[in-house]
Amino acid sequence: MAQDVVVVGLGYVGLPLAQEASRAGMRVLGFDASADVVDGLNAGKSHVDDLTDADVSEMVNHGFEATTDSSRISEAKVAVICVPTPLSNDGLPDLAYVKSAAGAIAENLNPGMLVILESTTYPGTTDEILRPILESTGRRAGEDFHLVFSPERIDPGNEKFGAKNTPKVVGGHTPACADAAVDFYGKFIDKVVKTSGTREAETAKLLENTYRHINIALVNEMAQFCHELGIDLWDVIDAAKTKPFGFQAFYPGPGVGGHCIPIDPNYLSHNVRAKLGYPFRFVELAQEINATMPQYVVRRAQDILNDDSKALRGSTVLLLGVTYKPNIADQRESPAVPIAKLLLNAGANVQFHDPFVAEWDAMAGRVTRAEQPEKAVEEADLTILLQNHSDYDIPALAAASQEFFDTRGKAPRGDRVYRL
Numbered sequence: 187m188a189q190d191v192v193v194v195g196l197g198y199v200g201l202p203l204a205q206e207a208s209r210a211g212m213r214v215l216g217f218d219a220s221a222d223v224v225d226g227l228n229a230g231k232s233h234v235d236d237l238t239d240a241d242v243s244e245m246v247n248h249g250f251e252a253t254t255d256s257s258r259i260s261e262a263k264v265a266v267i268c269v270p271t272p273l274s275n276d277g278l279p280d281l282a283y284v285k286s287a288a289g290a291i292a293e294n295l296n297p298g299m300l301v302i303l304e305s306t307t308y309p310g311t312t313d314e315i316l317r318p319i320l321e322s323t324g325r326r327a328g329e330d331f332h333l334v335f336s337p338e339r340i341d342p343g344n345e346k347f348g349a350k351n352t353p354k355v356v357g358g359h360t361p362a363c364a365d366a367a368v369d370f371y372g373k374f375i376d377k378v379v380k381t382s383g384t385r386e387a388e389t390a391k392l393l394e395n396t397y398r399h400i401n402i403a404l405v406n407e408m409a410q411f412c413h414e415l416g417i418d419l420w421d422v423i424d425a426a427k428t429k430p431f432g433f434q435a436f437y438p439g440p441g442v443g444g445h446c447i448p449i450d451p452n453y454l455s456h457n458v459r460a461k462l463g464y465p466f467r468f469v470e471l472a473q474e475i476n477a478t479m480p481q482y483v484v485r486r487a488q489d490i491l492n493d494d495s496k497a498l499r500g501s502t503v504l505l506l507g508v509t510y511k512p513n514i515a516d517q518r519e520s521p522a523v524p525i526a527k528l529l530l531n532a533g534a535n536v537q538f539h540d541p542f543v544a545e546w547d548a549m550a551g552r553v554t555r556a557e558q559p560e561k562a563v564e565e566a567d568l569t570i571l572l573q574n575h576s577d578y579d580i581p582a583l584a585a586a587s588q589e590f591f592d593t594r595g596k597a598p599r600g601d602r603v604y605r606l
């Protein structure tokens with residue numbers, strides 16, 4: 187075979203995986219449905235935060251090639267699916283990308299091929315959705331080809347843990363399938379952990395994300411009543427986290443964003459409801475609490491202005507940081523969008539600044555970008571820190587603001603500085 191592996195879907199997940207495999211000396215082909223993505227990569231341009239243009243050029247120099255030609259999948263021994271798994275408009279799992287990637291692999295399935303799904307999804311997807319598409323070729327999983335689920339754990343922007351040093355979980359359709367995946371990933375990932383089957387690996391990923399989702403909801407709910415009770419929750423968390431066992435610190439914020447936390451737990455709760463007919467109550471409650479945070483932030487903004495005898499209508503509100511996490515450009519599901527919309531609906535003049543966002547597409551034309559945050563904070567009636575990018579000198583920005591509402595607990599406490 188000409189290629190050791192084809193990575194199907196070259197985004198935040200697929201590209202770092204392709205990079206590690208290429209670094210380990212494997213022959214890596216990338217297949218993506220987007221011609222823009224493919225052309226960019228072949229020209230040495232990165233479109234994800236975790237890889238620079240130089241990283242992509244290095245891959246290309248080592249023989250990496252991207253293509254939109256699905257027939258080339260047949261050149262590879264291993265196919266890894268890293269395509270999006272969003273929610274549909276009615277909030278249900280949308281597996282259209284997985285099905286289409288599976289169809290492309292089925293048309294090019296070779297005997298002995300190892301097919302791995304990495305996209306986050308509900309338990310049973312590998313066995314009930316992917317396997318039938320691949321077996322429509324007449325080949326049998328576990329006999330003619332290997333089938334595995336291995337959840338992606340990438341954390342964009344994390345400088346400590348990347349694809350190589352984050353343990354990889356693999357669940358095989360058969361024990362031999364799992365062994366084939368251990369062999370494959372073991373060539374470029376430090377530690378590979380087997381589960382008893384594909385469903386366990388699928389559920390492990392959802393447990394990880396649901397755990398974060400629920401714990402964030404817990405502190406978001408506490409933030410609201412602690413404010414009413416005059417208790418500084420940030421101080422509470424700092425104290426609690428000195429316990430060396432049995433506690434992990436989570437922090438409140440303006441809402442949950444990104445591709446995983448607001449979306450993945452829905453896959454699990456949907457699956458529990460659809461298969462068993464009852465709700466996954468923890469997830470649904472967490473969803474409800476986290477979803478109300480943008481409204482809560484706007485209500486607090488209104489209260490701060492009210493104390494200055496100002497209304498939201500006509501006030502200038504500056505939003506600092508509109509991405510969903512610090513130090514990256516990813517804006518997917520960012521709570522900054524509902525917050526900006528609520529402020530606009532209330533009649534505020536909304537401005538934003540973000541060192542990573544030149545054009546805020548989601549709010550196109552409705553919100554202007556402040557070019558100099560140091561100056562803009564002086565002019566705005568209220569500044570709201572939504573994301574603590576390390577580029578920001580938060581104490582200086584807070585000191586220069588008329589009013590500073592800090593949803594990240596980073597500004598020094600003081601007059602005219604309010605924490606969530």
Ligand SMILES: NC(=O)c1ccc[n+]([C@@H]2O[C@H](COP(=O)([O-])OP(=O)(O)OC[C@H]3O[C@@H](n4cnc5c(N)ncnc54)[C@H](O)[C@@H]3O)[C@@H](O)[C@H]2O)c1
Pocket residue numbers: 194195196197198199200217218219220223268269270271283284286287304305306307338339340341342445446
């Ligand atoms: N981004 C993260 O932080 C993260 C972390 C863990 C898990 N995940 C999961 O990993 C999966 C992929 O997410 P992502 O962030 O890499 O998505 P992404 O949108 O960054 O990239 C997906 C890529 O797949 C391509 N694509 C779509 N359909 C295709 C098809 N049929 N064939 C080939 N290419 C196709 C798209 O053009 C895009 O380039 C999702 O299930 C997600 O939930 C993401």
